[in-house]
Amino acid sequence: MASGEQLSAIKDAKVLMVGAGGIGCELLKTLALSGFQDIHIIDMDTIEVSNLNRQFLFRQSHVGQSKAKVAREAVLRFRPQISITPYHANVKDPDFNVDFFKQFNVILNGLDNLDARRHVNRLCLAAGVPLVESGTTGFLGQVTVHIKGQTECYECQPKPAPKTYPVCTITSTPSKFVHCIVWAKDLLFAKLFGDKNQDNDLNVRSNDTASSSDNSEDVFERKKDEDMEQYANRIYNHVFGHNIESALSNEETWKNRNKPRPIYVKDVLTDEPLQQLNGNLETDNNNFSTLSAMSYLGLKNPQDIWSLKENSRVFFAALKLFFSKRHKEIGNLSFDKDDHMAVEFVTAAANIRAASFGIPLHSLFEAKGIAGNIVHAVATTNAIIAGLIVIEAIKVLQNDAKNCRMTYCLEHPARKMLLMPVEPFEPNKSCYVCSETPLLLEVNTKRAKLRDVVEKVVTSKLGMNLPLISHGLNLLYEVGDDLEEDMVANYEANLEKVLSELPYAITGGTVITVEDLQQELVCSINIKHREEFDEEKEPDGMVLHGWTQAPAVEKKDAAATNGASTSTTSNSVPNNLEDDDDLTILESGVETISSGKKRKLSDVSNPEEKRAKKVPEQIDDDIVMLDDISKENENSR
Amino acid sequence: MNGEELTEQETALYDRQIRVWGVDAQRRLSKSHIFVSGLKGTAVEFCKNIVLAGVGSLTLNDDNPVTAEALAANFLIPFDENMGGGGSLAELCCDSLKDFNPMVHVSVEKGDLSSFGVDFFEKFDVVVINCCLLAAKKSVNEKCRKLSKRVAFYSVDCRDSCGEIFVDLQKYCYAKKKIDETVECQLQYPSFEEAIAIPWRSLPKRMSKLYFAMRVVERFEEVEKRKPGETSIADMANVLKLRNELCLAHSLNESQIPDTLLERLVVSTKEFPPVSAVLGGILGQEVIKAISGKGDPLKNFFFFDAVDGKGVIEDISTSTP
Ligand SMILES: [Zn+2]
Numbered sequence: 001m002a003s004g005e006q007l008s009a010i011k012d013a014k015v016l017m018v019g020a021g022g023i024g025c026e027l028l029k030t031l032a033l034s035g036f037q038d039i040h041i042i043d044m045d046t047i048e049v050s051n052l053n054r055q056f057l058f059r060q061s062h063v064g065q066s067k068a069k070v071a072r073e074a075v076l077r078f079r080p081q082i083s084i085t086p087y088h089a090n091v092k093d094p095d096f097n098v099d100f101f102k103q104f105n106v107i108l109n110g111l112d113n114l115d116a117r118r119h120v121n122r123l124c125l126a127a128g129v130p131l132v133e134s135g136t137t138g139f140l141g142q143v144t145v146h147i148k149g150q151t152e153c154y155e156c157q158p159k160p161a162p163k164t165y166p167v168c169t170i171t172s173t174p175s176k177f178v179h180c181i182v183w184a185k186d187l188l189f190a191k192l193f194g195d196k197n198q199d200n201d202l203n204v205r206s207n208d209t210a211s212s213s214d215n216s217e218d219v220f221e222r223k224k225d226e227d228m229e230q231y232a233n234r235i236y237n238h239v240f241g242h243n244i245e246s247a248l249s250n251e252e253t254w255k256n257r258n259k260p261r262p263i264y265v266k267d268v269l270t271d272e273p274l275q276q277l278n279g280n281l282e283t284d285n286n287n288f289s290t291l292s293a294m295s296y297l298g299l300k301n302p303q304d305i306w307s308l309k310e311n312s313r314v315f316f317a318a319l320k321l322f323f324s325k326r327h328k329e330i331g332n333l334s335f336d337k338d339d340h341m342a343v344e345f346v347t348a349a350a351n352i353r354a355a356s357f358g359i360p361l362h363s364l365f366e367a368k369g370i371a372g373n374i375v376h377a378v379a380t381t382n383a384i385i386a387g388l389i390v391i392e393a394i395k396v397l398q399n400d401a402k403n404c405r406m407t408y409c410l411e412h413p414a415r416k417m418l419l420m421p422v423e424p425f426e427p428n429k430s431c432y433v434c435s436e437t438p439l440l441l442e443v444n445t446k447r448a449k450l451r452d453v454v455e456k457v458v459t460s461k462l463g464m465n466l467p468l469i470s471h472g473l474n475l476l477y478e479v480g481d482d483l484e485e486d487m488v489a490n491y492e493a494n495l496e497k498v499l500s501e502l503p504y505a506i507t508g509g510t511v512i513t514v515e516d517l518q519q520e521l522v523c524s525i526n527i528k529h530r531e532e533f534d535e536e537k538e539p540d541g542m543v544l545h546g547w548t549q550a551p552a553v554e555k556k557d558a559a560a561t562n563g564a565s566t567s568t569t570s571n572s573v574p575n576n577l578e579d580d581d582d583l584t585i586l587e588s589g590v591e592t593i594s595s596g597k598k599r600k601l602s603d604v605s606n607p608e609e610k611r612a613k614k615v616p617e618q619i620d621d622d623i624v625m626l627d628d629i630s631k632e633n634e635n636s637r
Numbered sequence: 638m639n640g641e642e643l644t645e646q647e648t649a650l651y652d653r654q655i656r657v658w659g660v661d662a663q664r665r666l667s668k669s670h671i672f673v674s675g676l677k678g679t680a681v682e683f684c685k686n687i688v689l690a691g692v693g694s695l696t697l698n699d700d701n702p703v704t705a706e707a708l709a710a711n712f713l714i715p716f717d718e719n720m721g722g723g724g725s726l727a728e729l730c731c732d733s734l735k736d737f738n739p740m741v742h743v744s745v746e747k748g749d750l751s752s753f754g755v756d757f758f759e760k761f762d763v764v765v766i767n768c769c770l771l772a773a774k775k776s777v778n779e780k781c782r783k784l785s786k787r788v789a790f791y792s793v794d795c796r797d798s799c800g801e802i803f804v805d806l807q808k809y810c811y812a813k814k815k816i817d818e819t820v821e822c823q824l825q826y827p828s829f830e831e832a833i834a835i836p837w838r839s840l841p842k843r844m845s846k847l848y849f850a851m852r853v854v855e856r857f858e859e860v861e862k863r864k865p866g867e868t869s870i871a872d873m874a875n876v877l878k879l880r881n882e883l884c885l886a887h888s889l890n891e892s893q894i895p896d897t898l899l900e901r902l903v904v905s906t907k908e909f910p911p912v913s914a915v916l917g918g919i920l921g922q923e924v925i926k927a928i929s930g931k932g933d934p935l936k937n938f939f940f941f942d943a944v945d946g947k948g949v950i951e952d953i954s955t956s957t958p
Contacts (some may be wrong), residue, residue: 026914029712032679033910050652053689056737077715078708138657139922275667303640303660365648369656377653379689381920385680387914391798391943396909405946412933418919419941419948 009397010035012450016104017041018120020067022377023110023134024059026375026386028071031108034390039082042106043068044090048338054379092119092465094481098520101534106396108389109133112375118433118463119519121146121154124432125519130396131391138376141385141409145424148434150401156428164535173257174357177350181370184349185335188239189342192219193322193333199413222323232319236265236312240352260357260481268312291325293317293344294364301325302364308355314348337372346371384409432462432546437512438524443499443542445507445529450477451495456540461547462523464516469506471512480517486599499527644669647733647740651691662929665739667693669928670760674698674750674777676726676906677766678710679795682917683765683924685713685866688734689926694742695734696761697727698750706776710908755780760786763924766867771859778805787804789927793852793920795908796853796866797901798943800916801851803829804923804935811930826937827954837887845940845949849894853880854902876903912943919948 015036017027031039045067047058057074060069068086074086089095090109099106101123111117117133124131124146133154145155169175170183184255219238222231244262248254293314299306306314315615318341321328326341335342346365354361368374388407395404405421414420430437441457450469450572454477456466469477477491498504508513508529525544532539602636645664650653655663669692676699684927688695701707703726706713710727713733721872722729727745734743750766758780766777774792781788782805790805805826813822827835833852838884857876858865868876876899910919919939926932938951 030911030914033710033712033913049649052738053650053652053654053691056685056689059736060739075712078712080716302648365655374653374654374656378657378922379654380686380918380925382918383686383914383921384918387911387918388946390911390914391946407946409948413950416949416951417947418939418950419915419946420934421946 005398006394007035011037013105013393013397014038014041014103015106015108015393016101017108018116019043019110019596020071020086020114021045021110022054022114022379022382023049023136023389024067025055025071026379026383027108027110027389028075028084028475029057030386031393032075032082032084034394036347037082040085040087041068041071042087042089042091042096043071044088054377054382056379060302069177075179091116091519092177092518093519096123097125097518098126101129104129106393107131108388108393110389115463117154120463120519122433122516122519125153131402132392132396134389135384136377136381136385136409137410138378139381139409141381142407143385143392144406145390145396145401145404147396147401147404147424149427151404152425152427153431153434155433156425156431172250172253174353174359175257176353177362177367178355178370180350180359181346181367183353184346185371188349189333189335189346191340192235192319196220196331228320228323228557231323232316233265235314235319238357239349240264244356258358261355263308263352263356265312267271268309269316275417291321291341293321293341293348296321302368305361305363306351306360308352311348311351311355311500314344315352318348319346337368337374343368372534381409382421388402430546432523433521436522436524436528437546439547440526440528440545441526441542442530442545444533445499445510445527445530449495449501449543450499450502452541453499454495456542456546457525458514461544462514464514464519464521466516466518468517469512469513470515471502471506471510474504476502476504476506476512478611492534640751650738650740654690658925658929658931660944662925662931663691664926665929666691668715669762669764670694670696671763671924672696672698672746672758672761673765675769676701676711676730677707677768677795677921678910678913679793679800679916680765681711681713681730682913683767683793683920684730684734684735685910686917686921687924688741688743691738692741692922692928694744696744696746697725697731697734698746699730700749701726703729705742706907710910710913714913734923751778753777753780759784759786761788762918762928763789763791765793765920765924767793768795770865771855774803775828775830777951781805782807782828789924790829791920791924793916794865795916796854797907798909798912799847799898799902800848800881800912800939800941801847802916802920802923802935802939803832804937804939805829805925806934806936807928809934811932811934813933822933824934824936825954831955832937832953835955837889840953841951844893845938845951845955846893846895846898847940847942848938848951848953849883850888850898850902853883853894853899856883857903868903868906870900870904873900874905909943912941915941915948 004139013036015031015038015293017024017031017039020028020041024041024043028041032116043066046064047055047062047067049060049063052058052060055067057071062070066086066088068088072084072086076082090372107120107129108119108123109117111120120133121133121307125148130148131154133144133146135142144154145151165179165182167407170179170187173184174180174329211374214479220235226234241262241264244260248259248262258349280563281550288360296317297310297313299310299314321341322345333342335346337343343364347362347364350367364372389411392404392407395401404424406424408420410418410420429435432439441453445452454467454469458469467477468475476494480486483491494502506527510527512527513522514525532541643651644658647663647667651663671687671692671694673684673695676684676697684695684697703714703722703724707726708716711730713730715733715890725745725747727747731743731745734741736741750769758777764777764781766773769777769792778790778792781790787807787809792803794801805828806824807826809824809826811822812819837849853876854868857863857872857879860873861875862881877896878898881891883889884894919935919941923935926934935950936952936954938953939948940951941948
């Protein structure tokens with residue numbers, strides 16, 4: 001058991017846990033058993049059925065309730081004498097400011113997304129509170145300690161680049177199943193059931209843009225005199241038949257590619273009257289949660305791979321169910337992996353498209369994993385990682401930073417080790433977050449608006465929540481609740497102005513300051529004017545240097561670039577491991593498929609796995625390998 | 638798909654883990670029967686993990702009454718159920734575990750572990766014993782080995798912030814995944830008795846010191862007829878004496894079993910909860926591997942010490958390593 005010294009450090013400690021999910025449940029339990037007396041816990045999520053296989057503090061009857069609150073009650077049942085303070089809130093809420101963080105001796109992260117991790121990292125740096133960071137996926141996991149000035153911060157190492165696909169891969173030349181999923185989810189589903197006013201590149205760009213653009217806007221609108229049957233047929237024939245035909249007309253595209261095959265309803269569903277289905281649909285009850293195209297069709301096993309015909313039947317059934325039973329939601333729906341019918345529809349549509357392009361079809365189970373970007377999770381890894389977090393937290397509380405370790409939990413042993421501790425890395429001297437290194441932004445100052453810089457750089461890349469932008473002493477832009485109305489109007493007007501035409505003009509050579517008052521993070525950005533940007537390779541129309549994403553990745557072809565697979569991040573396991581929760585999955589990969597619009601999806605294949613397998617190859621000698629790791633790490637900087 | 642399919646309820650509940658180990662593994666898990674004797678903190682962690690994973694049944698054995706100490710290490714027993722409740726540890730843990738996953742059949746088997754004959758163990762696929770004496774480890778392991786079907790045997794111990802897991806899968810075949818192919822692999826495990834009988838000098842160099850230290854303490858408890866964990870600082874002199882004798886007999890340098898390490902094991906015999914969590918997690922993972930036939934199983938000892946943070950696998954078997 002713990003020594004007396006340890007025990008008093010534990011008893012006197014006030015700790016903040018961020019996240020009450022897979023790792024969080026295990027962590028809260030282990031903290032309580034270890035003797036911690038004052039634990040605060042933040043989590044914005046509510047409990048879902050798919051959490052119950054590992055988030056053991058929750059029961060079926062808790063579904064829909066606050067994770068933080070239910071976790072507290074569950075732990076108090078066996079440890080009623082300790083104090084647990086739950087917050088059912090987003091850690092990015094302004095209430096959780098630097099002063100809030102300062103009251104704690106250590107912060108323990110059990111988070112599931114990059115965005116929140118970066119936010120907490122900055123608050124910990126600003127508050128001067130040590131952070132124990134963690135993540136798991138499948139049998140892999142890792143725990144890292146970040147202490148300001150002594151170790152690297154969470155953002156010292158490059159983060160894997162968001163996965164991006166060029167628009168044309170998705171709309172015209174898919175070669176992998178994931179491309180079909182993105183198309184089905186972000187284009188077709190969004191077009192049919194989501195906000196009609198959003199830009200959408202669903203229709204294939206063909207040479208005769210003039211002739212097709214007139215019709216295309218109307219295609220997805222159901223005509224007044226059109227019955228469901230006709231409408232569904234028309235949609236099917238349009239997206240799987242006509243669109244493919246018009247893509248084929250562009251011969252240049254198919255010179256070095258296999259030509260896709262247009263698929264029409266009559267080719268697939270020849271022998272069955274679809275009306276049958278209508279009858280079924282009308283008579284059934286309206287219970288929203290049990291609506292399922294699969295069950296109408298007698299398809300039971302989500303692991304089965306459906307034929308083209310079955311996929312087509314699911315497509316029709318789901319489409320009709322949406323229009324007949326969930327009509328009110330149409331126009332407002334966005335894809336949600338917990339919406340069974342949405343998953344059915346996307347699976348079917350992606351498979352039909354895959355069939356068209358000669359790509360292997362997938363089961364609903366697999367498609368759901370890809371579409372929902374579901375992170376694999378098991379209870380045992382979370383339990384191990386939570387144990388390791390507490391071990392590190394106790395060292396931090398005893399001011400024993402020199403014995404803190406970064407620990408990897410591996411699937412296959414490396415040098416006989418399943419749990420492999422390594423020394424924490426030094427702070428990266430050119431980290432824009434924990435050192436004050438300026439960034440460089442290449443931008444066309446005569447064309448880009450301030451809004452572009454705010455959206456593409458300040459919020460998305462720098463992860464700022466409440467940004468403030470100034471030029472010298474002059475404020476250009478600010479976000480906050482307590483602003484005067486005229487200031488707000490002023491800032492709004494600035495957003496729409498081109499950089500060089502702002503009241504305090506931003507041109508080549510200008511240095512602007514960007515800060516986040518909540519995160520207490522200040523960055524200087526040197527502006528460099530540049531006329532032209534490559535639309536495919538530099539879709540933002542500007543390039544940020546010195547930001548944590550490895551520049552090498554940015555320069556690569558945007559086609560399916562995945563920063564995680566580049567050698568520079570071979571040691572960055574901490575950055576891309578995720579806890580398993582759901583809402584946040586959206587955050588883990590941001591993908592751009594049409595200009596200025598963010599889309600979400602990330603790779604389901606697991607970069608860590610490659611890494612973990614790589615480690616044992618270097619087994620020969622104990623010390624050598626540790627050296628290798630740190631060298632590799634330095635090289636990557 | 639052959640065999641029974643998972644129910645819709647199972648698919649929904651186990652969605653995330655099926656994505657890790659697949660439907661076949663999940664089906665095998667749901668048909669497996671596990672026996673656990675000795676419900677200290679580490680075993681409780683293990684039970685939680687495999688009940689969540691969705692094994693078919695879990696049988697608990699621990700007739701000890703609930704004491705303040707047992708309660709302190711146990712998150713399964715609600716506080717107000719306090720010592721006076723009259724239930725045994727197994728009974729109280731059983732109630733909580735049932736609640737974790739209604740699809741797992743959790744039950745209690747009363748009686749002393751040593752009273753169970755060979756036939757008793759036939760009902761199970763996996764037998765786990767926690768915090769047992771040397772004699773019990775040997776005898777339960779042997780009983781499992783006498784059966785015609787393979788019953789996987791595991792023992793787990795946690796003292797202070799150190800832990801040991803022993804695994805005996807007897808003759809174990811599994812499909813090992815290589816980059817592009819799957820190869821049939823066969824492993825031959827020694828029994829606990831066979832493993833610890835291997836002369837220390839013939840063990841690989843750089844063996845985890847914890848292995849030797851655990852053998853000294855285990856031997857000490859046996860010689861002195863103590864219950865597991867019934868040692869104190871007053872025993873240190875005799876423990877060190879025994880260490881020296883064993884080192885001499887095995888031609889091992891005494892520095893391989895440092896006084897400080899022995900002292901930790903002898904003096905603070907309580908489990909350190911974070912270490913229990915780590916051991917219970919590793920053990921859970923290993924049992925899942927053994928049942929599902931997926932993944933390289935651990936052969937045959939695992940050691941964890943929170944002081945250096947290493948979780949090390951040692952292969953201590955008669956066959957050449
Ligand atoms: Zn940094």
